[in-house]
Amino acid sequence: MAETKREIERKYESDDSGLPDLTGVAGVATVLDKGTAELDAVYWDTSDLRLASASITLRRRTGGSDAGWHLKLPVGPGVRDEIRAPLSDTVPDELAGLVRSRVREGQLVPVVRLRSARDVRDLVDAGGRLLAEASVDTVRAERLFGGEGSAQWSEIEVELADGGDPALLDKVEKRLRKAGVRPSRSASKLARALAETKGGQPRPGDGGPAEPVTAGDHIQAYLRAQRDAIVEQDPAVRQDAEESVHDMRVATRRLRSTLRSFRTVLDREATDPIGVELKWLAGELGVGRDHEVLAERLGAALDDLPAPLVSGPVHERLRTWAKAGERGSRRRLLGVLDSPRYLALLDTLDELVADPPLRKAAAGKPRRVLAKAVRKDFGKVAALVEEAMAQPPGTDRDLALHEARKKAKRTRYAAEAAGPALGSPAKDLVKSMKSLQSLLGDHQDSVMARTTLRELSAVAHAAGESAFTYGVLYGREERRAERVEEAVPAEWKKTYGSMNV
Structure with a gap:
């Protein structure tokens, strides 16, 4: 070893x-x-x-x-x-x-x-x-x-x-x-x-221009930074280093979001297939990560319950569920990192960074071109938040808030990419979008927790165990989601007020 x-x-x-x-x-x-x-x-x-x-x-x-x-x-x-x-x-x-x-x-x-x-x-x-x-x-x-x-x-x-x-x-x-x-x-x-x-000597890096000038320069620099992050995190993921899977997944998502947000800068005919592969990689990275986060959430919620509310071997069943997901996802992820599909994606990202498929707008002024793309993404978030809050509590609202969270994340990444060109307004938007994303993420985590609790409850019931504690945890998660929904209008008002790009 x-x-x-x-x-x-x-x-x-x-x-x-x-x-x-x-x-x-x-x-x-x-x-x-x-x-x-x-x-x-x-x-x-x-x-x-x-x-x-x-x-x-x-x-x-x-x-x-x-x-x-x-x-x-x-x-x-x-x-x-x-x-x-x-x-x-x-x-x-x-x-x-x-x-x-x-x-x-x-x-x-x-x-x-x-x-x-x-x-x-x-x-x-x-x-x-x-x-x-x-x-x-x-x-x-x-x-x-x-x-x-x-x-x-x-x-x-x-x-x-x-x-x-x-x-x-x-x-x-x-x-x-x-x-x-x-x-x-x-x-x-x-x-x-x-x-x-x-x-031969070590090849020079594809660092691009020292100071980005055009809109295309800025996007190329951001793409390069995320490509580098994926490659550099690979050994850490293989070693199961703390936060490495999360960091690699974030870089993958940033890349995909950038390809989607700046379609006036990058030719989507060339980038859409890359986006498909990035979505696949993010999904594979997320299998174990999502399970781990959910296990931590449920474990903390269970530890917070008073002893009289814990009925049956709930701790043991939750630990078994968490470890089963951890073992399976780890083996699968290592297989992904050794797969020809993943290695081919890395080659494709090298080609993308070295010679991006730029459109005419890429030669334009960064403040104008990039700001327009960020505003467009922000508009989509606004529409989804309004749509979600117009729905009665339930599945439709849950789905709409989930979509709003994803678009908030995409807007945040777009503002990050444009940050060097747009300055403080972009930084303010990144901060507010991160706050909104965190709030909506807590809501989505509650949705997933309740789904898992229903499944664990059914398994426990079939084994002749008490399902009472799962019901208590479910009710607490319901209330937690309700509090998030109550907080969304105020958070959105604050976010909307920070939009100055």
Whole structure:
């Protein structure tokens, strides 16, 4: 099984003088010489260096205390998550899965070999606790694929110990700079090896213009940000990281909403098929997520009941229902992320971002073109809210409020996309639409909760158990929905008043 470690480190240029004396750095009581380790690492990537382009490294390393396969995913400047797996001759399936959103149908091959002599020093406090590891690495790089040549250099690396205070790295850097040591110009050993050997280099990102000028520029930038979010969340979803499914689903929905809201900018003949695939992906992501949210809601409601109102094994039945949905949805989602349909969608999104099917209006002024699209979406929300509140309480109103919630979300995303061009009015609209969406979302959650409670009640009754508690919870959910409906007119009035796009 792979294990994950948060790696916080900084790299510096080194010369023949080696590592300056770090004794006396605030908090460092002793610098211990741990000797020299011989490391041999082979880095794997696609032939066009897709991992290196995303600042991701995958290596097989022998020597040292952590021999094995290491996958490093960027988290922020100087911070990476390192996922480790035992030594094997081929790339472990788990690590290959974590880079599949980048590799797609490509093949991973050895691209660079790095052999390093690592002279290690432990920085410890007065109690003997490890604070950080400082080392001088003498590196020899050899290009294995996509080029040729070799390179050699030395560098200083300072890595924070597990649970250490990142402020220590600032103190160490201050001492290093005072000694004339400067930060490395390369983010990683692999990046430097690729730069200093002949052959292909990591491909530049499709960043588009630095400053969006036209309406099309703004929409393209927003599409790119959501495509990036989907690809970057993929490994987190596979690792079942908290909120990762939600974040990936939101990016998927933002993309689809943008394609629908800005049809004067984007040719719908080209984008409608993409919208179908995005709807499919959002649906697959939602299977487990919706079940999880509903389970949390029902569990909290049950915990809130006084003990005399809990009759029968309600807690046990609810836990069984929650876990059954969790197991099934997890297996299904991992299958989706490995499916040809999903990988093809990622390729399609790359093409969309690189060369969007722009219409004539895309060349227009952003404030005029984008504001018009946002106002159109807002009008649809207004019509649906009025229609819903004109209905008597019941199924028809529930359906209309659900549709209003979806359109409020779409308007919110449209205002987000237009935000850089429209400024404060768009930000105000985003805030008000989010508030309305949250209120209507609570109503829809109540509708779904009541449906589930009816189903659980029927199962409990068939098993000879009391259905009383399910009825109590149902009644509370009914009242909760009624309070939301009572609050909608005031919330809508506030939302309508914030519309100034």
